[in-house]
Amino acid sequence: MRNRGRVSGEKKTLKKKVVNADKISRNPSLESLKNLFLLYIAELKEKLGDYYYSMGVNGKTDKLAVVGVYPSFMGWSIPYMIGAAKAHPLPVLLGCCLLFFMAVEYSLIMVSSGSPPYDVGFVWTQSLHDGLMQRPALNTLLAAMNTIFVGMQTGYILWAWLVEGRVRPTIAALFMFPSRGILGYLTQLPLPQDFLGSGVDFPVGNVSFFLFFSGHVAAAVIASIDMKRMRRHHMASMFDILNVLQSVRLLVTRGHYTIDLAAGLGAGWLFDSLAGRYEESKRNVVQKENFDYEPLINAKAALIS
Structure with a gap:
């Protein structure tokens, strides 16, 4: 009985997919949007994997950089970020100051127009x-x-x-x-x-x-x-x-x-x-x-x- 129910459920799901595909095929605009979306996904995947090599000194091939739209932060790891913070403590400190003074600025009670400046x-x-x-x-x-x-x-x-x-x-x-x-x-x-x-x-x-x-x-x-x-x-x-x-x-x-x-x-x-x-x-x-x-x-x- 369980197997029969599972088979009938799969048939219903397959039938729904066929019906949806038939609707898309009957609607040219939906079909074109689907094709454009698939083309965009394929192009994005191609660009994310776009590595190139440049000629180095004395004609030797050297891998210099990763080019394309591959985001830099996707290569970050926790050891990398800790090492970067140790090597560059000043930008880290300035970043913390940025967050601190943003909190101060957005929660500060401003001086009224009739009062002298606060110094x-x-x-x-x-x-x-x-x-x-x-x-x-x-x-x-x-x-x-x-x-x-x-x-x-x-x-x-x-x-x-x-x-x-x-x-x-x-x-x-x-x-x-x-x-x-x-x-x-x-x-x-x-x-x-x-x-x-x-x-x-x-x-x-x-x-x-x-x-x-x-x-x-x-x-x-x-x-x-x-x-x-x-x-x-x-x-x-x-x-x-x-x-x-x-x-x-x-x-x-x-x-x-x-x-x-x-x-x-x-x-x-x-x-x-x-x-x-x-x-x-x-x-x-x-x-x-x-x-x-x-x-x-x-x-x-x-x-x-």
Whole structure:
């Protein structure tokens, strides 16, 4: 009885398949879709197995790569991923930071439109701010010292150009200050509450200034990078320390937001790199055109370097 039931069930299934096939054969559109699908599957299988060999050195055949649409991740294994993580810990750390700050961003309670900006640097330096507010003479002294440091940055950048004939720090500063002016004008941030100004602070005289980004920090970074490039490591270390102290003071006096200082740090590196590319392009012109003199970049120094 069981065998008879199984046989009858198989007959019914076969009959259904025949009926479905007959329906498809009667419907030309379904038949064409079926054929297209089968062709796509066959082509996909062919591409997934598409390996090719290229000629290596000295005419020897060498398997260089797998080409086609074979996904790279399909070759990953657990030992491979562990080894990759050990060999490249920084991208792994950055990936974890990405996930962490995505969670922070999507769960954060945003600052209301009528409230002052929330700045972590202001929170961390609140006690120093309160102490400096009660000591105006100390605030004036620190402002004067900071202005002297700005003069040191400017003096070094001009010295490198006018005395040593190296224009890269000056070009970097020329890239930086107009960019700061454009960005500062496009987004004019409100002056932080409890700002502690001084008549001797740079810019001198309690005049208006752009908050984003910090020109103090960016110029110090440009000078420090050039010092390291010229192997003046002790001077560069001194500038880096003074730049950190300057950044703390700007936070304590509420002269800049934390984001202004961080952007100033990145701007210094960025515009030094752009100045280097500009200088290199001019060197190539001097060498290609065989100029005897180039107005900004000394031809002899360019050819020697």
